[in-house]
Amino acid sequence: MGAALPARQREVAAALRAFLPARAVLHEEEDTRPYECDGLTAYRQLPMVVALPETLEQVQRVLQTCLAMKIPVVPRGAGTGLSGGALPPGDGVLLSMAKFMRVLRVDPRARVAVVQPGVRNAAISEAAAPHGLFYAPDPSSQIACTIGGNVAENSGGVHCLKYGLTLHNVLRVRGFTIAGEPVDFGSEALDAPGYDLLALIIGSEGLLAVATEVTVKLLPEPQCARVIMASFDDVEKAGAAVAAIISAGLVPAGLEMMDKPATRAVEEFVGAGYDLEAAAILLCEADGTSEEVEDEIARMKAVLGGAGASRMTVSRDEAERLRFWSGRKAAFPAVGRISPDYYCMDGTIPRKRLGEVLNFIAAMEKKYGLRCPNVFHAGDGNLHPLILFDANNADELHRTELFAGEVLEKCIAVGGTITGEHGVGVEKIDQMCVQFRPEELELFQAVKRAFDPQGLLNPGKAVPTLARCAEFGRMRVAGGKLPHPELPRF
Amino acid sequence: MIETFADRIRDAAARGAPLCLRGGGSKDFYGNAPRGEPLDTRAYAGIVSYEPTELVVTARCGTSLSDLEKILQEKNQFLPFEPPHFGEATLGGCVAAGLSGPRRPSAGALRDFLLGVRIIDGRGRVLSFGGQVMKNVAGYDVSRVLAGSLGTLGLIAEASLKVLPLPAVEATLRLAADEAQALDLMNAWAAQPLSVSASAWHGGELTVRLSGAAAAVRAAAQKIGGEAADGAFWAVLREQKHPFFAGAEPLWRLAVPSAAAPLSLSGRQLIDWGGAQRWLKTAAPAASVREAAAHAGGHATLFRSAGERGAAFTPLDPVLLRLHRDLKKAFDPAGIFNPGRLVDGI
Numbered sequence A: 001m002g003a004a005l006p007a008r009q010r011e012v013a014a015a016l017r018a019f020l021p022a023r024a025v026l027h028e029e030e031d032t033r034p035y036e037c038d039g040l041t042a043y044r045q046l047p048m049v050v051a052l053p054e055t056l057e058q059v060q061r062v063l064q065t066c067l068a069m070k071i072p073v074v075p076r077g078a079g080t081g082l083s084g085g086a087l088p089p090g091d092g093v094l095l096s097m098a099k100f101m102r103v104l105r106v107d108p109r110a111r112v113a114v115v116q117p118g119v120r121n122a123a124i125s126e127a128a129a130p131h132g133l134f135y136a137p138d139p140s141s142q143i144a145c146t147i148g149g150n151v152a153e154n155s156g157g158v159h160c161l162k163y164g165l166t167l168h169n170v171l172r173v174r175g176f177t178i179a180g181e182p183v184d185f186g187s188e189a190l191d192a193p194g195y196d197l198l199a200l201i202i203g204s205e206g207l208l209a210v211a212t213e214v215t216v217k218l219l220p221e222p223q224c225a226r227v228i229m230a231s232f233d234d235v236e237k238a239g240a241a242v243a244a245i246i247s248a249g250l251v252p253a254g255l256e257m258m259d260k261p262a263t264r265a266v267e268e269f270v271g272a273g274y275d276l277e278a279a280a281i282l283l284c285e286a287d288g289t290s291e292e293v294e295d296e297i298a299r300m301k302a303v304l305g306g307a308g309a310s311r312m313t314v315s316r317d318e319a320e321r322l323r324f325w326s327g328r329k330a331a332f333p334a335v336g337r338i339s340p341d342y343y344c345m346d347g348t349i350p351r352k353r354l355g356e357v358l359n360f361i362a363a364m365e366k367k368y369g370l371r372c373p374n375v376f377h378a379g380d381g382n383l384h385p386l387i388l389f390d391a392n393n394a395d396e397l398h399r400t401e402l403f404a405g406e407v408l409e410k411c412i413a414v415g416g417t418i419t420g421e422h423g424v425g426v427e428k429i430d431q432m433c434v435q436f437r438p439e440e441l442e443l444f445q446a447v448k449r450a451f452d453p454q455g456l457l458n459p460g461k462a463v464p465t466l467a468r469c470a471e472f473g474r475m476r477v478a479g480g481k482l483p484h485p486e487l488p489r490f
Numbered sequence B: 001m002i003e004t005f006a007d008r009i010r011d012a013a014a015r016g017a018p019l020c021l022r023g024g025g026s027k028d029f030y031g032n033a034p035r036g037e038p039l040d041t042r043a044y045a046g047i048v049s050y051e052p053t054e055l056v057v058t059a060r061c062g063t064s065l066s067d068l069e070k071i072l073q074e075k076n077q078f079l080p081f082e083p084p085h086f087g088e089a090t091l092g093g094c095v096a097a098g099l100s101g102p103r104r105p106s107a108g109a110l111r112d113f114l115l116g117v118r119i120i121d122g123r124g125r126v127l128s129f130g131g132q133v134m135k136n137v138a139g140y141d142v143s144r145v146l147a148g149s150l151g152t153l154g155l156i157a158e159a160s161l162k163v164l165p166l167p168a169v170e171a172t173l174r175l176a177a178d179e180a181q182a183l184d185l186m187n188a189w190a191a192q193p194l195s196v197s198a199s200a201w202h203g204g205e206l207t208v209r210l211s212g213a214a215a216a217v218r219a220a221a222q223k224i225g226g227e228a229a230d231g232a233f234w235a236v237l238r239e240q241k242h243p244f245f246a247g248a249e250p251l252w253r254l255a256v257p258s259a260a261a262p263l264s265l266s267g268r269q270l271i272d273w274g275g276a277q278r279w280l281k282t283a284a285p286a287a288s289v290r291e292a293a294a295h296a297g298g299h300a301t302l303f304r305s306a307g308e309r310g311a312a313f314t315p316l317d318p319v320l321l322r323l324h325r326d327l328k329k330a331f332d333p334a335g336i337f338n339p340g341r342l343v344d345g346i
Helices: A006-017 A029-035 A056-069 A121-131 A147-153 A197-201 A235-247 A260-270 A290-306 A318-329 A331-338 A351-368 A394-413 A429-435 A438-451 A466-475 B002-015 B065-074 B091-097 B142-146 B179-190 B214-224 B233-238 B286-295 B318-331
Strands: A049-051 A073-076 A093-096 A103-107 A112-115 A170-176 A182-186 A210-217 A224-232 A254-259 A280-288 A311-314 A341-344 A374-377 A382-389 B019-022 B037-040 B047-051 B056-060 B114-120 B126-130 B155-162 B169-176 B196-202 B205-212 B227-229 B251-255 B268-272 B277-281 B299-304
Touching: A006 A049, A006 A056, A029 A049, A029 A093, A056 A073, A056 A093, A056 A170, A056 A210, A073 A147, A103 A121, A112 A121, A121 A147, A147 A210, A170 A197, A182 A197, A182 B318, A197 B142, A224 A235, A224 A290, A224 A318, A235 A254, A235 A280, A235 A290, A235 A351, A254 A260, A254 A318, A260 A318, A260 A331, A260 A374, A280 A290, A280 A318, A290 A311, A290 B214, A318 A331, A331 A341, A331 A382, A351 A374, A351 A394, A382 A394, A394 A429, A429 A466, A438 A466, A438 B126, A438 B142, A438 B318, B002 B019, B002 B037, B002 B114, B002 B155, B019 B091, B047 B065, B056 B065, B056 B091, B065 B091, B091 B155, B114 B142, B126 B142, B169 B214, B179 B196, B179 B205, B179 B268, B205 B214, B251 B286, B286 B299
Parallel strands: A049 A093, A073 A093, B019 B037
Antiparallel strands: A103 A112, A112 A210, A170 A182, A170 A210, A224 A280, A224 A311, A254 A280, A254 A374, A341 A382, A374 A382, B047 B056, B056 B155, B114 B126, B114 B155, B169 B205, B169 B227, B196 B205, B196 B268, B251 B277, B251 B299, B268 B277
16 A cells, blocks of 8 residues: 555546546645544555545446556545544545435434435434434444444444444445445345345445445434442452343443543543542443333442442432543543553453453553553443553554554453454454454455455455465464464465 | 264365255245255254353354253343244254344344354355454454355354343233224334334234333333233244234235335235234235335245245345355355255355
8 A cells, every 4th residue: 555656646536537526536645634544543644546526426436437447445434433444545545425414314203314424423313313213323433423434333332232233223224336336235124135235234344335325223212311330449349240230130221331540531631520549430321211210220229239339329310420421431532631642442352351351451551561541341341441652652652552462362362352343444454363263364355355356445454364464473473383374474 | 063064065065066054944934945965953052151141142053942042041031032933943043044023123133133153164164253242343244144144155053142131021912903003103102212122913903012120111001001911922923823824825024114104915914023024925926015015115025835935035136146146155165055045046
């Protein structure tokens, strides 16, 4: 993905201008600079050309042009992704879907919304609110991130234990193949004939098709919600409390954990009223009818108390509930204030291994001399350790990468995964070689070829080549054993 | 056992001999006609791991679905998608068929609860995708493509499913309603926080199930009204033991948007999934049934037929058909797994 030759750049821009207005084709550095990275700013690359189509036909022709000229094309929504999934191609076209920002239809009777891919996540719930409905997945970037990006990444949020991920809340994705052929994945019914390609498209990080329209499910807004803030003097106890909640047959609407370094950073920033003496706090929410919520809150309090909570506060009203959540939702920016840079990880582990993994992270803090507050979608087992570092210090950056790599591999070792909701992108592509065996990676590549035989859609992301894994393996030979001994080395 | 399966698959691939992957055979009637040498998956059975506090169970393909459900029930948990058994079902067949019961619109489908699979592909390679955690976006979501693939992509050797606690209380109510009123009510209830976990209509009777905390079910029951009815209705419906399903006419399944208007097709009808699944016993020509479903925004499946088996599923458009062909090649290059069972020629 090196920088493009100026002649090639002119040629591609001219080809796109044949059907796009001049303002919709950017190639001057001052215009393309804003697109050089997504939410993972450690990786930057100027795109050769940025295309900003406004009609479906234009999107189709961008794809047809790229295919004919054999140019890589990377779709992009709001660019809030945290794994570099929208990192532009230096030798290709960045296809911005930002102009597609219309809510096409809200059908309160069928409880669906049909939206264009550039519609912001939060805007869907705003459009549905007059009907007492909402769109459930609520990633913390929901005021900015778009539904097209959510589909690409299978985004979650703090309420997915009860309400599911993007996958569980999307009925149909309409789009184009790399050849510009229109295609529907899923339908407005609850299923579609043939293979479940909708499941394959969601979370495919823009490698299989380009979404142009998304039909989402809307759910009735719960009548009310209350959250318990529970303090623990030990993180392992807090972890055990999470398991106790689940074994009591409760499915909280949200179940989040933050450790002391995280609550301290947050409290200074937003004043959420967190217990600063606690080693960890849990936020445990019940929602539904008022009868249900009263019943569940009482049962949750009993379980948390039995699990050793040292203090519990139940939100008395909506303002207080939102204040308790404000801290959790502001965790990333709050941490951003106490350190020049931070690196957000995204592993998922079986909940029962939480204590072990947190102890491992604490040991890594010592080993690498870097601080690492933890926020955690405890109910789903999805960890977001935040390594604090200074990007201007090359050695700190290097130590951060090693630290993160070790944590992700620990997640795999305990039976988890390297990414719960942020995606692989460019960031975790080497760890894919650890999580999957060569035959499994080969199958992923065969799936990719079924959709995009020439490998032009978002190349170099999500699924590593076996050659790349061999190269990565050579850098980290463990115990004298190569992870992929059958592969040629070069 | 896995190695025995893999050897058979490699051998069949070398000979280009189709294999009919089969568990309990409880769904032999479903899809296009099975063909190929039978490969019985029942010998590979048993729970691999079950951690009630993780809400995850992993089991081998030959595990009896009833046994699995019993084990979950002992821990007060269940499979929320309420899969139909239709006989001595195995877990592998259940995942391969991808069918879900009356709770589907509120809880989700089988694929929504499938967290990971271990499969044997058409080259005899044992591959793992997904895992045992709720959130996992590493690599393409291959596991869920296996759900409902009718064994055409690989032998599903093991599956990990998310489970949930059983609802504290359930109540079933019955009201008199004609078809249009029933569709109105089912859609209106689903748009309110009423703990509705299933609703179905047949012959002037609308049956609804509420699930959740005792107080919530009580409050919702008051709002909905009607007479208390036997909750056993839902298992009878799920297993197609309801009298509606008797009779010689072909049984069609029409998956349509729940709010779709009443369908004007001849025959008898039973509406499930809050309006989103409409069962039809009719002798009407396949083309007119498929046309009506497509017009309503959905698709129609010839679910059961007594006589000669026609094409079961709605044909795919050319782009999707090509994607299916190429995906099939990725998993099963020799084309030996259950050929034609899901899509003609694939």
